[in-house]
Amino acid sequence: MLYHDLETHSPEERQARQWQAIRTLLKKAAKGSGEFRTRLDRAGLTLRDLDSLTAFSALPPLRKKELISLQAERGLDWLLTCKPGKLRRIYQSPGPIFDPEGAQADYWGWAEGFFAAGFRSGDLVQMTFSYHLTPAGLMLEEPLRAIGCAVIPAGPGNTEVQVELMRRLPVTGFVGMASYLKVIGEKARSLGLDLRTDLSIRTAFVAAERLPEALRLEVEELFGCTVRQGYGTADVGCIAYECEQPRGMHLSSRAYVEICDPATGQPLPLGETGEVVVTPFTREYPLLRFATGDLSSLIEAPCPCGRTSLRLDGIKGRADDTAKVKGQFIYPAQAAQVAAQFPQIAAWQIVISNPGGKDRIAVRLALSGGIDAGAFQAAFQALLKLKPEVQVLPADGLAQDARRLVDERSF
Ligand SMILES: [Zn+2]
Known part of the structure; x- marks a missing residue:
């Protein structure tokens, strides 16, 4: 049983609906939101450049820390398309950050x-x-x-x-x-x-x-x-949710979700891990291409529950807890999956350096027993696409809470 028929849309129906919602939102934001107009200007774009769902991704994402500083410096009005008194509620979350709630039913989409x-x-x-x-x-x-x-x-x-x-x-x-x-x-x-x-x-x-x-x-x-x-987040509301089959989280019909390269903000090929960038279809406070800082990937396979939306494959870490090496993102959460295959590994740490300007990746392993370094390298390379050097330390050679990713590069 489903809540509404949007959940069984074909990919074409879904995209058409998403684009219609975003087009309405873009027009509203261009009229009312100083933040959106400034973001367009800075990127050298006009509203006419954003004329399809694909073209929409040219708009640079809005980061949470930018939202916090914009609210502090320009005031909440700068981000709204209506007067604050026309909202239903205004909350405040840690940051501190205001979370305006508009008048439409089920505003946060849960x-x-x-x-x-x-x-x-x-x-x-x-x-x-x-x-x-x-x-x-x-x-x-x-x-x-x-x-x-x-x-x-x-x-x-x-x-x-x-x-x-x-x-x-x-x-x-x-x-x-x-x-x-x-x-x-x-x-x-x-x-x-x-x-x-x-x-x-x-x-x-x-x-x-x-x-x-x-x-x-x-x-x-x-x-x-x-x-x-x-x-979801306090800024945008619901992004995804589990159905009765707890494998992945269905993308909500009330938002447009992209998985993007955290460095460029551009969408990645389906299935790759990147930052969750979300555009909720809410009009009073348009957060167009809001970068959540969370990392995930999309599952394309159909879900047995009958919903046709793509699913987020869990949250794999934070985008600021990553580094790009030779064109590949290094995610500590993926390295943790590799380390879990080797019970001898008591603790681990990835160290990225660039002696002589050349990127080098090493994994420090605190070991409680012998390990086949070649097997570890192969398992690491299979998941993270890079072959690391392995540096073996005694079992107590690394604190349990040592940072998982250390970037020692100088640029
Ligand atoms: Zn499902």
């Missing part, structure tokens, strides 16, 4: 994701994200209301109260951080409750932190519920 996670009309949902100043609680409550769920605005903390609410009311849904749901579960157990018979949690929607599979399984087992995650 309803589709909640529905995919299994929330239905008649569910009673306990919301444990904060309602104070940051958008989290309200941003996620309104789509639940749109689906027809009732919401308990519990907010974070007061774990005993959370348990009491779940015990006394027929709470079927949870929204919050997976790690917090685990804390609630452990508290309930310590109070002598049987989580599967004394409580009725059936579906949990989690966000705001990395979700290790082990934690998902642990919480699912603890409560006898399903745990699904959504991915």
Whole structure:
């Protein structure tokens, strides 16, 4: 069952709709947003140059740190296409950064994701994200209301109260951080409750932190519920969400998502790892080509759930935690996958240098046993496309929290 028919569009239908939404947005932004007009000017572009979905990618991305400084220096008005008093709400997130909310229904676009996670009309949902100043609680409550769920605005903390609410009311849904749901579960157990018979949690929607599979399984087992995650930011709202098949996250129909080279901001071939650049179809605060700083890649294979949107293959790290060597991006998260194949590796670190102006990549390995350096190099090269030098250190030769990527190059 799907939330709406946009989720089964053909690629052509989807692109046509995306371009229509972006064209409307571009016109609105060109009229109202000083930020957008300045960005166009600086890039030597006019609105006429952005005349297709492909041409749209010529617009340089807007980075979060630019957004923070623009808001501080030019004021929020500079970025809006309406007067602040015409908005519905203005939140503030750490940064500090203002997050304006426009008047359209389901402004942050989470309803589709909640529905995919299994929330239905008649569910009673306990919301444990904060309602104070940051958008989290309200941003996620309104789509639940749109689906027809009732919401308990519990907010974070007061774990005993959370348990009491779940015990006394027929709470079927949870929204919050997976790690917090685990804390609630452990508290309930310590109070002598049987989580599967004394409580009725059936579906949990989690966000705001990395979700290790082990934690998902642990919480699912603890409560006898399903745990699904959504991915988005306080600036743009929903970007992607999991369906009942927890492999990858479907791109939301309410935004246009590109995977880009973090250095140039240009889209990469399908399947390659790069930065998530998102354009939500929201008009009051147009964030055209907003660079999230998160790294991912797209899964093209169709999903058994029937949704035809592409899926993000998890979040693989941060774009600022990468370096380009010989035309290839080095992602510590990918190196971690390689290191995991060798149990003798106690700790590791990638060091990039450029003696004599020539890039060199080395991996320092703190080893608790012997290792076949050639096998490590081959596994590294298979995933990261570069063959590193291997420097062997004793098991305690590197701190566990040592930086994974050290760029010693001078330019
Ligand atoms: Zn699916």
